[in-house]
Amino acid sequence: MILTESSISKKNLLVMSLAFISGFIIMSIELLGGRILAPYFGSSIFVWGSIITVFMISLSLGYLLGGKLSLRKPRLKQHGTFFISSAFLLLPLILFSNQLMESLFLIIEDPRYGSLSVSLLLFFLPTTVLGMIAPYSVRLLVINSHHSGHIAGTLYFVSTLGSALGTLVTSFYLVLWFEVNQILISMALILFAAGFLAIFSDKNFSENKLSVDSTS
Amino acid sequence: MKTLLKMTGFICLLYLVSWQAMAQIGIRQIHQERSLYRNIIVTEDSTRRCMRFTITRRTGQNQSCRFLQNPQHLVFPYAKMTLSSLLVQDNPQKILIIGLGGGTLPAVYSHLFPQADIVISEIDEAVLRVAEDYFNFEETDRIKVDIGDARVYIKRASLRGEKFDLVIVDAFNGEYIPEHLMTQEFLQEVQQLLTATGMVVANTFSSSRLYDAESQTYRNVFGEIINLRMPNTGNRIIIASAEALPSPNTLAQRAAQWALRLEYFNRDVKDFVPHMSTAVAWNTRVRHLTDQYSPANLLNN
Numbered sequence: 001m002i003l004t005e006s007s008i009s010k011k012n013l014l015v016m017s018l019a020f021i022s023g024f025i026i027m028s029i030e031l032l033g034g035r036i037l038a039p040y041f042g043s044s045i046f047v048w049g050s051i052i053t054v055f056m057i058s059l060s061l062g063y064l065l066g067g068k069l070s071l072r073k074p075r076l077k078q079h080g081t082f083f084i085s086s087a088f089l090l091l092p093l094i095l096f097s098n099q100l101m102e103s104l105f106l107i108i109e110d111p112r113y114g115s116l117s118v119s120l121l122l123f124f125l126p127t128t129v130l131g132m133i134a135p136y137s138v139r140l141l142v143i144n145s146h147h148s149g150h151i152a153g154t155l156y157f158v159s160t161l162g163s164a165l166g167t168l169v170t171s172f173y174l175v176l177w178f179e180v181n182q183i184l185i186s187m188a189l190i191l192f193a194a195g196f197l198a199i200f201s202d203k204n205f206s207e208n209k210l211s212v213d214s215t216s
Numbered sequence: 217m218k219t220l221l222k223m224t225g226f227i228c229l230l231y232l233v234s235w236q237a238m239a240q241i242g243i244r245q246i247h248q249e250r251s252l253y254r255n256i257i258v259t260e261d262s263t264r265r266c267m268r269f270t271i272t273r274r275t276g277q278n279q280s281c282r283f284l285q286n287p288q289h290l291v292f293p294y295a296k297m298t299l300s301s302l303l304v305q306d307n308p309q310k311i312l313i314i315g316l317g318g319g320t321l322p323a324v325y326s327h328l329f330p331q332a333d334i335v336i337s338e339i340d341e342a343v344l345r346v347a348e349d350y351f352n353f354e355e356t357d358r359i360k361v362d363i364g365d366a367r368v369y370i371k372r373a374s375l376r377g378e379k380f381d382l383v384i385v386d387a388f389n390g391e392y393i394p395e396h397l398m399t400q401e402f403l404q405e406v407q408q409l410l411t412a413t414g415m416v417v418a419n420t421f422s423s424s425r426l427y428d429a430e431s432q433t434y435r436n437v438f439g440e441i442i443n444l445r446m447p448n449t450g451n452r453i454i455i456a457s458a459e460a461l462p463s464p465n466t467l468a469q470r471a472a473q474w475a476l477r478l479e480y481f482n483r484d485v486k487d488f489v490p491h492m493s494t495a496v497a498w499n500t501r502v503r504h505l506t507d508q509y510s511p512a513n514l515l516n517n
Contacts, residue, residue, distance in 0.1 A: 038396035039507045042365020044339060045252045106375070111368050176515075179508035 011076075011205045014198070015137050016158045018083070021194050022133040023162025025187045028170040029090070030055050033123060035180050036093070040101040041115040050112070054119040055127055062131015069132065070139035076205060079140060080198030082132050087191035089126035094184045097122055134159055247350060251342030258350045260284075264291060267318045267346060269389055279389055280318030282351060288327070289482040294386075294419045294451040295320050299478065300444050300488045301382060301417040303470045304455055304462060308332055308381035312373075312409070314366040314397065315387035316343050319353030324481060325382075326359055334359045335380075337366040339394075367396050370405050379411045385418035395510040398430060402507075403437040407458070415457040422452035426515040428502040430454070435496070436504050444492045455492070467492060 033051040034043065041047045069078070092100075101118050108114040137155050142148045174183050246265075247258035254269045259278075266281040281291040290296045298321060301308075309332050313321055316338035326334055338344055341363050347353035355361055362369050366387060383406055387397050396402060406416055416438070421427055422445050431454070434441045438456035445452045455461070462470070471486045478485060503509060 035395075035507075035510075039367060039399070039401060040371070042339070042368045043394055043396060044365050105371065109372075111364065172514075175509075176511040179506070181508055 011201075012141060014076075014201055015079075015140050016155065018079070018194055018198060019134060019137045019155050019159040020162035021190060022083070022086075022130050023159035024166035024169075025191060026055070026059070026127065026130050027163040027166035028174070028183065028187060029093075029123070029126070031167055031170045032175075032180050032183060033119065035175070036097055036122070037101070037115050037118060040105045041111045041118070044111065046112045047115045050115040050119045051123070053116070054123050058124050058127035059131035062128040062133075063135050065128070066132030067135040067139075070136045074136065074139045076140065076198045076202035079133070079136055080195040080202065082129055082136065083191045083195030083198060086126045086129040087188040087195065089129060090184060090188045090191070093122045093126070094181055094188065247346065249342060249346070251340050253340045253342075256340075256342055256346050258346060265350065267343075267351065280320050280351070282318060282320065286482070287352070288323070288480055290320065290324070292320075292451075293446060293449040294453070295324070296481075296483050297444055297446060297449075297451060297453045297488065298384060298386070298417055298419055299324070299481070299483060299485055300442075300453060300492060301384070301415060301455065302328070302474055302478075303467045303485060303489070303492075304417075304442070304457055305382055305413060305415045306470060306474075310378075310380045310411075311335070311382045311384070312337065312370075312380045313384045313386060315385075316347055316353070316361060317386065318351040319347040320351075321384060321386060322353065322359055326356075327480070328477065330358070332358065335369075336361045337369040338363060339365055366394075367402060367405075370402075370409060374405060374408050378409065379414065380409050381411050381414050383409060383414070383416045385416065385420075388420055393426075393512045393516060395505075395512040396507065398433065398512050399505045399507050399510045400433050400436055403434060407437060410458040413457075413459055415455065418454040418456075419451060420454060421516060422450055424516050425502070426512055427452075428499040429505050429512075429515055431496075431498040432500060432502055433504040433506075435500075440494050442492050442494055443497065444488055446488070446491055461494060464489065464492075 030051060033055075034048060037047050037051065041050075066082075097118075100121060104114055104118050104121075108117060134155060137159075138148070138152050141151045141155070170183065178186075242261040243259050244261065245257060246260050247256075249256050257268045257270075259266050259268065263285070264281045264283050266278040268278045278292075283289050283291060290299075308325070308329060311325055311329075311332055311334045313325075313334065313336045316322070316336050319336075322334050322336055325332065336359070338361055344353075344361055344363065385397065385406075387394055403416075410416070418434075420430060431441070431443070434454050434456055440461055442455035442461055443452060444455065467489050468486075471484075471489050474485050505512065
């Protein structure tokens with residue numbers, strides 16, 4: 001019984017930490033987005049408008065999909081695959097963003113639509129997948145409907161706090177110390193590691209699953 | 217004798233303080249607006265009218281000023297120092313100016329070179345409006361303003377195959393630096409826009425860690441550069457050219473030739489020559505700025 005409870009709180013801690021990491025990375029990438037687009041589309045207000053729009057659309061879609069996926073057999077294993085896929089989906093941003101912007105710059109004259117298209121192509125997929133993490137986390141942690149609001153609240157708290165820190169640390173320090181791609185590669189590696197951690201932890205926690213269910 | 221000196225000193229001080237106070241009181245704000253990018257404030261006192269981008273009363277925050285009596289006389293050291301470009305490229309026919317401000321530089325260069333085509337790239341439409349309404353700036357057949365980001369303008373101009381004899385980078389104010397207009401890639405794009413005798417003159421900063429990083433970046437792209445730093449101003453001018461830079465002797469000769477023509481602006485470029493140096497007087501081990509690494513605003517703190 002004691003073991004079970006500690007494994008619940010360990011699992012909580014893991015899922016919360018993962019939510020924190022995803023929140024941190026989402027905003028870090030969003031902030032770097034301005035940097036990445038500036039050489040081709042400038043730093044006019046609509047460039048930020050494009051980036052924020054795409055992030056919001058992607059996140060909203062991610063929430064929808066993540067919630068939907070959580071309906072059937074929510075497992076830490078699947079949760080981990082979100083992290084690993086988002087890490088892979090960051091690769092085009094790291095490897096091909098200049099080539100992509102170069103060609104879109106030639107096709108689209110208006111920097112508003114140019115920056116919007118580039119943002120869509122570069123940020124839509126990784127951010128959508130990162131958006132799936134939050135609602136899925138809620139399902140992983142909720143045991144009964146009574147405390148579901150509490151869990152959701154705590155998760156929002158943790159992931160949004162992560163976002164705040166991601167914004168702060170990136171804009172105050174990371175850009176001063178590292179190149180944009182160095183930061184992005186590190187983010188991808190962290191996502192990758194987080195994904196593996198979730199997948200390997202899945203076994204530990206699922207063994208206790210029955211006893212957890214019986215206490216609820 | 218000592219008391220007399222003290223008395224004189226005291227009176228001078230009193231005079232200075234009261235003059236300062238009067239100047240403070242005498243400044244009237246005649247226009248204020250909030251644009252997409254900044255606050256734009258136009259102030260006026262008995263001698264001059266200024267455009268500033270902050271509300272703080274700190275001195276030295278004016279973007280652009282002109283004298284009410286002799287509007288052609290240049291107020292700021294940086295505007296005067298920009299004229300040092302004339303010693304390097306003395307007959308520019310196509311000029312690109314990044315950053316409009318109150319339109320001081322377009323006025324100077326169009327007066328000196330009435331046949332030249334001048335393009336000004338300005339990100340903020342409101343700055344153009346204020347320059348027109350309060351600083352007598354106007355677009356003509358020869359003077360055109362492109363509203364948009366300078367980096368985008370330069371990329372497009374390059375694609376169109378345009379070339380310029382003179383590119384003036386005047387987009388930095390003390391509050392905020394557009395970081396993508398300081399990188400190696402940006403300078404390479406500017407370099408591609410230059411004619412065979414074309415040159416760049418940039419009005420930037422003379423202090424902080426940014427000074428080293430920026431100098432190093434210019435050097436990486438253009439090779440030798442001229443640094444113009446004058447005592448008593450936080451501004452410095454970087455001059456880079458597509459050709460080899462002129463020798464100090466040539467600079468002095470040209471300064472003598474220009475003396476008469478610049479009288480109208482109450483300016484003599486001769487004073488600059490001793491301060492124009494190609495010496496690598498900065499820390500060369502510093503990281504240069506690239507699109508991947510350009511924390512210009514953080515380095516400027």
